[in-house]
Amino acid sequence: MTRRTVAVVGLGIGKSHLEEGYANLKDRFEVLVACDLDKDRLATVGDAYAIPRRTTSFDEVLAMPDVDIVDICTPPMVHLPMIEAALKAGKHVICEKPLVGSLKDLAAVEAAEKASRGTVMPIFQYRWGNGFQKAKHIVDAGLAGKPYVATVETHWLRGAAYYAVPWRGKFATELGGVLMTHAIHIHDMLCELMGPIDTLYGRTATRVNTIEVEDCAAATLTMANGALVSLNATLGSRPEISRMRLCFENVTFESGLEPYAPGNDPWTVTPSPDAKDAIEAALAAVKPVHPRFRGQLEAYAEALDAGRPLPVTLTDARRSLEMITAFYHSAETGEPVRLPITPAHPKYASWRPNGA
Ligand SMILES: NC(=O)c1ccc[n+]([C@@H]2O[C@H](COP(=O)([O-])OP(=O)(O)OC[C@H]3O[C@@H](n4cnc5c(N)ncnc54)[C@H](O)[C@@H]3O)[C@@H](O)[C@H]2O)c1
Known part of the structure; x- marks a missing residue:
């Protein structure tokens, strides 16, 4: 059984990852770093879970060679750049839902995962x-x-x-x-x-x-x-x-x-x-x-140890984001939508209604 090191980034729901997850899985994970732009949150959560390193800088997290896993719990609009940067740094990534904001962005994550030593596990706990x-x-x-x-x-x-x-x-x-x-x-x-x-x-x-x-x-x-x-x-x-x-x-x-x-x-x-x-x-x-x-984190650790597919994958994220893309398109047009959604679909790059 390998014990992996973790940085939790974003300490809103990230606190629940600590409380429900990592605090109960100390044989599997060691949380080395807490990262949040909010210094008060950083201090409170860092103290509550005795996390040795605290930083407001995501770049600083990525530069730490002894961090295996970056657990991204920040607001949705920053998921894509954070996932891409973490994969580029060779880290494994866990990321909260919604993973990213379009099927086009998901394709970028899939490409970044292929090019990295790291993997991505979306959260669907x-x-x-x-x-x-x-x-x-x-x-x-x-x-x-x-x-x-x-x-x-x-x-x-x-x-x-x-x-x-x-x-x-x-x-x-x-x-x-x-x-x-x-x-x-x-x-x-x-x-x-x-x-x-x-x-x-x-x-x-x-x-x-x-x-x-x-x-x-x-x-x-x-x-x-x-x-x-x-x-x-x-x-x-x-x-x-x-x-x-x-x-x-x-x-x-x-x-x-x-x-x-x-x-x-x-x-x-x-x-x-x-x-x-x-x-x-x-x-x-x-x-x-x-x-x-x-x-979910227990199943994740077991899968990494065994070299098995992760318990939630980018294919699962694709299915979820395809459903949302179809939903918004149907709501906007009043028409039923057939899946799967291909790159030619008008909402492939963004599902925001009426181009918002
Ligand atoms: N799985 C679930 O059940 C569940 C539940 C709640 C939220 N979420 C998801 O988790 C994500 C966060 O939601 P939340 O409710 O915790 O939001 P939140 O606003 O309470 O917390 C987000 C935290 O991220 C920090 N942050 C923002 N940008 C940052 C950056 N660049 N670097 C470091 N820290 C940064 C903020 O300071 C804040 O403390 C969202 O994607 C949300 O949908 C999932």
Whole structure:
């Protein structure tokens, strides 16, 4: 087992990577550096997690030869230059969602990864929950049968205090709204269980907050396997919930309602009488995982040690960004959009509505 050194850059959600993840995985990772432009945050978080080096300079982080992994938790608009620079410096990169702001930018990251000793792992920590893992295991084992339909809801609450942070609420800096920042997780989980998407017909609206980006969205999807999905998301729900329900020929899965950990149990798994024995036997073999960041970082360390593909890859980021590109294009044109999105697509280089 290799113990790798880490620099955490951006200490908002970066603090949760420390708290849930690295603090519980000291045999796997040693956090050597904290980096943030905000000196107070740097001191508070640096002290709380006894991080030996603190800096406001990302370049200084990249110049440290003993740092193996750069964990980028800064606002979305700086992800691309930071990922490219870190890969150029030969570092492994972990980066928060949304990875970058277009499929064109994603292609740049793919090229930079190919040219580097380092790798990139996007964050999609909601997959690490024992409920979702059970469903994934049954689907991957080929036991679920024909997929029929799914419903997916992201019903959260965000108001003026949340959007007072200057980078939020604007296409130039947040890169999108509820689709990009909040529902991106559960839509990734949907595609893990039922993807890829063939056609998406979407609508977006800004109805809850006075912001530029959307805070309500709804869509119908036809998946490549023929299943039909309806999904919606809002930042105006009391109480907050996340929920997904997926009906397959042999089994129906229903998640719990925990808004920020919809992968966690309790999930309800209801097999058909004919599939009951096989599904129950498969469920007994599912290996429990630690939730969220701890689970994803643990799987990451295991993959690096074994030289296996990372638990979340740029292919996963591509699928997620393709869905968002299609969503904005459909919302803008009023037309259904077929996937995949190619470089010839009008929103390949930017999905900002009406060229904003
Ligand atoms: N995976 C999740 O569940 C989850 C949850 C929240 C946020 N996020 C994502 O994490 C990212 C950050 O969001 P947040 O809510 O933590 O934002 P935030 O504004 O609370 O924190 C970002 C931090 O980055 C620092 N920063 C900005 N530019 C920097 C630079 N050039 N060098 C060093 N530090 C810099 C800021 O000073 C700030 O402290 C976003 O992409 C967001 O979508 C993911």
